[in-house]
Amino acid sequence: MTDNPTDSTPAPEGVRLQKVLAAAGVASRRVVEQYIVEGRIRVNGEVVEELGRRIDPETDLVDVDGTAIQLDVSKRYVMLNKPTGVVSTMKDENGRPDLRRFTEDWEERLYNVGRLDAETSGLLILTNDGELAHVLAHPSFGVTKVYIAKVEGAVTAQTIAKLTKGFDLDDGPIKADKARLLDVSKVGAESSLVELTxxxxxxxxxxxMMAAVGHPVVELVRRQFGPLHLGTLPAGKTRELSKIERGALLTLARHDSPADATPGDAQETE
Structure with a gap:
């Protein structure tokens, strides 16, 4: 008989779901248990039924009420209102202003999700979540974007109808999901404001598209990217996404990610 007997029972694998979600800021452990009882939590798409459920935070996907939960707290998600004159790369070979200046305040090494043309301003996502970045920027993913374009000339209702009906460009047919003419009185009779989704x-x-219908773009800003809205964020400023915004973005990526998305395919740009 040994003086210090040891328990040969192997330790349970994983971490209790209540502990993981409490650490993620979802709710207290007691409230999470109530969520489980109410059938509001899913792990890898299946509703959790037992209070003792354990998960692997690094590989398991958890959602509450259909909204994805960020379990990896090392991942950072930042919104930038990219100003004009800045190229969407972390290091420009030609010495032009790039995105590095907007990532200096963050400890993580952040990268941009997709690109905006140098002369286009607006919403750009910076993150160290490579998998999410590749999925959202993949051409076949087709995340919805909303742009406000100041264009030359007086845009008519017929032109708006053409944008939504569709037409051919050199690289194939195209049409806007939505298009509407905004108040033109603020920009003068020789130009118009058009919102394109x-x-x-x-x-x-x-x-x-706008050049093809006879109204070249003078200024262009992206106001929305998927569930994210630029809001009142000033040009050249950044802010971390809120918990709600992160959940919406992760939910979007998980539900609709293309099976053939690979790192080298990220091409989204404007």
Whole structure:
């Protein structure tokens, strides 16, 4: 008989779901247990039924009420209102202003999700979540984007109808998901403001569409990317996404990610 007998029972694998979600800021462990009882939590798409459920935070996907939960706290998600004159790369070979200046305040090494043309301003996501970045920027994913374009000339209702009905460009047919003419009185009689919603990731697509209907773009800003809205974030400023925004973005990526998305395929740009 040994003086210090040891327990040969192997330790349970994984971490209790309540502990993981409490650490993720979802709710207290007691409240999470109530969520489980109410059938509001899923792990890898299956509703959790037992209070003792353990998971692997590095590989398991958890959602509460259908909204994805960020379990890896090392991942950072930042919104940038990219100003004009800045190229969407972390190091420009030609010495032009790039995105590095906007990532200096973050400890993590952040990268941009997709690109915006140098002369296009607006919402750009910076993250160290490579998998999410590749999925959202993949051409076949087709995340919805909303742009406000100041264009030359007085845009008519017929032109708006053409944008939504569709037409051919050199690289194939294109149409806007939505298009509407905004108040033109603020920009003068010789120009118009048009809001375009589309999911195409083709290069400089808004500029090419507007030029094709006879109204070249003068200024262009992206106001929305998927569930994210630029809001009142000033040009050249960044902010971390809120918990709700992170959940919405992760939910979008998990539900609709293309099976053939690979790191080298990220082409989305404007």
């Amino acid at each position: 589309l999911h195409s990731g083709r290069n400089r697509i808004v500029r090419r």
